[in-house]
Amino acid sequence: MGRRLLIERATVFDSAAGALRPHCRIVIDDARITAVSDEPISVGDVAQTIDAADRVVLPGLVDAHVHVVASSHDLSGLALQPPSLVTAHSSSILRGMLQRGFTTVRDAAGADFGLQEAVERGLFEGPRLFIAGFPISQTGGHADMRPKGVRQREFFCSCAGLGLIGAIADGVGEVRRAVREQVRNGANQIKIMAGGGVSSPTDPLEGTQFSIEELRAACEEAEAANLYAMAHAYSPRAVTRAVQAGVRSIEHGNLIDEATARVMKAHGAYLVPTLATYVALADEGGKLGWSADMLEKLKRVHSRGIESLKIARAEGVPVVFGTDLLGHMHARQSIEFDLRLGAMSPVEVLQSATIEAARLMRQEGAIGELVPGAWADLLIVDGDPTQELSMLADPKRGPRLVMKAGRVYRDTLQPA
Numbered sequence: 001m002g003r004r005l006l007i008e009r010a011t012v013f014d015s016a017a018g019a020l021r022p023h024c025r026i027v028i029d030d031a032r033i034t035a036v037s038d039e040p041i042s043v044g045d046v047a048q049t050i051d052a053a054d055r056v057v058l059p060g061l062v063d064a065h066v067h068v069v070a071s072s073h074d075l076s077g078l079a080l081q082p083p084s085l086v087t088a089h090s091s092s093i094l095r096g097m098l099q100r101g102f103t104t105v106r107d108a109a110g111a112d113f114g115l116q117e118a119v120e121r122g123l124f125e126g127p128r129l130f131i132a133g134f135p136i137s138q139t140g141g142h143a144d145m146r147p148k149g150v151r152q153r154e155f156f157c158s159c160a161g162l163g164l165i166g167a168i169a170d171g172v173g174e175v176r177r178a179v180r181e182q183v184r185n186g187a188n189q190i191k192i193m194a195g196g197g198v199s200s201p202t203d204p205l206e207g208t209q210f211s212i213e214e215l216r217a218a219c220e221e222a223e224a225a226n227l228y229a230m231a232h233a234y235s236p237r238a239v240t241r242a243v244q245a246g247v248r249s250i251e252h253g254n255l256i257d258e259a260t261a262r263v264m265k266a267h268g269a270y271l272v273p274t275l276a277t278y279v280a281l282a283d284e285g286g287k288l289g290w291s292a293d294m295l296e297k298l299k300r301v302h303s304r305g306i307e308s309l310k311i312a313r314a315e316g317v318p319v320v321f322g323t324d325l326l327g328h329m330h331a332r333q334s335i336e337f338d339l340r341l342g343a344m345s346p347v348e349v350l351q352s353a354t355i356e357a358a359r360l361m362r363q364e365g366a367i368g369e370l371v372p373g374a375w376a377d378l379l380i381v382d383g384d385p386t387q388e389l390s391m392l393a394d395p396k397r398g399p400r401l402v403m404k405a406g407r408v409y410r411d412t413l414q415p416a
C-alpha cells in the first residue's frame with residue numbers, strides 16, 4: 001500500500017444530493033479517495049492527517065470552458081507568437097486556475113497533448129486538463145482568424161503550433177479528416193464552430209456555420225473515437241442544428257429561446273454558459289482594440305447571458321460551469337460563481353461546477369464527487385457554500401486548501 005492520508009472533521013458537500021454531510025472522515029490512498037464516512041472507521045497507518053475543523057470540503061471544481069493557451073485577447077496576434085512563449089504564459093494561467101480551486105478544466109480549443117503531459121508529469125502545476133486540440137471551423141467561420149483579403153489557407157499555422165486558430169475544413173470529407181487529426185493528437189473532446197462569434201472578425205453572430213451533413217460528420221467521427229462534440233453557438237438556429245446533428249454540449253448559447261431549450265432537453269444536450277467573459281470584455285471595452293462590429297456583437301450577447309441560463313433551467317436543460325476568459329482577464333474566473341446566482345441557487349451553481357460537469361465530460365465517479373474511487377481532488381473552504389459563494393467568488397478569499405490527486409497545492413489553514 002502507498003501513502004495514506006486522512007481528512008478529519010470534514011463537512012462533506014455531497015454533490016449528487018446537493019447537501020452537506022457533517023462529521024466525516026475522508027481516507028485517501030495515494031491519488032484516490034478510498035473511503036468517506038460519518039461512522040467511526042479504522043484507518044490503520046496514516047502518513048498525514050488534515051484537520052478540516054468542521055469546515056466544508058468540496059469536490060475540486062471543474063471549469064468546462066477555458067482556453068489555457070489564451071495568454072492574450074488578441075487571438076491573431078497570439079497565433080504569431082512562438083509556441084515556447086505561449087506555453088510559458090500557459091503555465092501561469094494553469095497555476096492561477098488551480099489556486100482558485102479548479103482541479104479539472106475542459107479546454108475549449110488551443111491546448112495540446114504537450115501541455116496536458118506537462119501537467120501530468122508535474123512539470124507545470126495546474127488542473128487536470130481535457131483537451132480539444134484545434135477547433136474545427138469552416139472557411140470564414142468563428143475560428144478562421146484570417147483578416148479579410150488574406151487568401152492563403154495556412155496563414156497562421158505555418159509559423160505557430162499553439163493558439164486558437166482553427167483547423168479550417170469545408171465539406172464532409174475535410175471535416176472528417178480534421179476531426180480525425182484531433183483524435184490522432186489525443187483530443188478528449190472535439191470543438192466545432194457551429195455559428196458566428198464575438199472575437200472573430202468576419203462572421204455575423206446570427207449566422208449558422210457548417211452544413212447539417214458536416215455537423216453530423218463531425219459528431220459521428222467524435223463518437224467513433226468514443227468522444228463527443230462541443231459546439232460554439234449563440235443563436236436558436238445554430239444551437240438547434242448542432243443539437244439535432246448530435247452535439248453534446250452547447251457553448252455560450254446566449255440567444256436561445258424556450259423552443260431551442262426544449263430541443264436541447266429532448267436530445268440530452270448540456271448548456272455551458274460563459275458569463276464571466278462577457279462581463280470582463282464589457283469592462284475592458286475600447287481598450288481591447290476590437291472593431292466596432294465586434295464590440296456591437298459583444299453588447300448583444302452580454303445583455304442576454306443570464307436570461308439564457310434562466311430559460312435553460314426552466315426547460316430542465318443541465319447547465320455546466322464555464323468562463324471562456326482570455327489574457328489578463330483570467331484573474332476574473334471566479335466571478336462566474338457570483339454571476340450565476342442571478343439564475344441559480346448556490347447549491348445548483350456548485351453542482352454545475354462539480355457533478356454536472358462530470359456527467360457532461362463522462363467522468364462520473366472520477367471527478368466532481370467525493371466518493372470512493374474518485375480522484376482525491378478537493379477543497380476546504382470557509383463559511384457555508386450551500387448558502388452563499390463569496391468564499392469562492394471573492395479573489396481575496398478563495399479556498400483554504402486545494403488538493404489534486406492527493407497532493408496539496410494551496411494551504412492557508414494554519415496561520416503563518
Ligand SMILES: [Zn+2]
Pocket residue numbers: 065066067108324
Ligand atoms: Zn471559448
